[in-house]
Amino acid sequence: MVALAAVPAPASAEQPTPGGLGQSIAADQPLATDRATLTTGHVDIGPRYVDNQWTLLIHDGTQAQPVWRSPDETVLRVSDAASQAVPEDPAYAFLGVDAGKRVHVVPQVQNQDVVWLGWNTQDPRVMRTIDRGVTLHLLGVRGPGTLTTFLQSGNFAPPQVLWRSAEPAAKPFWVEVNTHTHANWVFTEPGVYLVTIQVSADLVSGEKVSATRTLRFAVGDVTSTDEAFAATADVPGPADQAPAGDERTGSGDPSGSPGTLLLTALIGIAALLAVALVVVLTRGAAAKRRAERERTASPPDGRS
Template identity: 55%
Template sequence: MAALTAATLALAPTPAPDGLTQTLDPNQSVAGGRAVLETGHVDVGPRYRDGQWTIQIHDDTAVPPVWRRPSDVVLRVRDAAVERVPDDPAYAFVGQPPGTPVHVVPQTQNQDVVWIGWNTQDPAVMEAISRGVTMHLLGVKGPGSVVVYLQSGNLGPPQVLWDSTKPFPQPLWVETNTHTHANWIFTRPGVYLAAVEITAELVDGRQVSGRDTLRIAVGDSTPVDDAFTASYTASPPGAGATPGAAAPEAGPGSDRSAVAVPVLAAAAVLLAAALVWVLVRGARARRRALDPGEPR
């Protein structure tokens, strides 16, 4: 187990641009069956097919690369990822005393550790969305905490993107045609479930969203079957979610613009009824004013 210095936890500077440059084939298939990914390059990202907006995992370890459904994938973080928290106040956000062993998925690739990133490079997504997407961390369930952060190449302070000890949801804006890798820290071995939602505005103005759950098995002794079968009771998004409480799993994305239609229709009916009542009352009042003998 390596002793982790601040420079090690911060990792190397962001790799040269060609390290993150990629173009995805629009015809890449969706693979079936379960997969345990413990080394190599994987990205989480949105897909848009046949009017359905979903979250999938792009698996570059397959030849040729494929997309996979999150429910079919366990991201396994082996003990080769173990480092120690440095004695540096800049990394107090890890929430563990200096010298504590933690599992670190690095921002720059370690050939012995699964390399987890995200992209907005599905060709159909790039054609459909206006500017970018928002990735929301809705909740995390696990034996410890999870922190995702970026380290700039100029030795600047870490930029924390997601922190499971903070209130949910936690939004992260991602531009179109973006491919990013960050540092992921897991403070305890075991199974983690991370509920995520990706939302976007399409070029036609409609809002779309998709939710799913990332399954992560941390540590060599953690059974991957436990990660496949794990579940949790979640709070609805936006209902005062608290740290450690995850949001429900979801399948294909939804079109939020459709939700407003029945609400507006009901409001129109009520408004029309109120207008009729006012007109009738006004007519009766005028008749009474002209004919004092009319019954009231």
């Protein structure tokens, strides 16, 4: 497939690399509050802290001054300029699409006419606080077709599949700290796609953090961005995670979970039962001692 080549190596924020992968993210880059549709240019998803909460945002580098954006207020438009025919090559059988069928591809190597989507772990506070890296999970995809995300090197190596929405299990993969990478995102049908992603990490403090957000894609020129903004994610996630789109941090403290509350209640009931048993046994022993004393004090056969 055209432009599906060259796996990008992790890029240093201080060492610019060819192809736009070298970037430095300033700590004070603002969080935009307006609604935006991103059609072309450089875009990453990545973890960041907002009001001291760990979350997953969109880093918008399509303008001269980069900003961070909420996935709830951003649509990634994949225009018909991204349309490609699936090659007659068994190496691409994992796409689950017949050779020659046209699909929409956000390419790993930048196409100036198509939005260029990757991920980074380069926010300064994230780099200071995470322990080695983060884990990205695909929790689910809602859309008219399937989504496949994969990497492919330029030395004839086979494709490296990262996510396939056709598979039911969540797909985790590891991303080192200070990494900036792009991949191929293949959509088999035009329409609105909601892609729910979780980012989690161990912090150097020993705390665990996690956040789940939903990316909005409008695939194909005929697809309405208004529909993409209005769509509601109903992708189920793990029971211990916040709902899609929630920015709450996972602090690693389970004190508020339902299972822990139930266990605490059971322990309390057991403690009360134990106290009651001790009281009953103590009273019984005292009554027995009184009875023994009364028998000893009373003369046998009623004699005085």
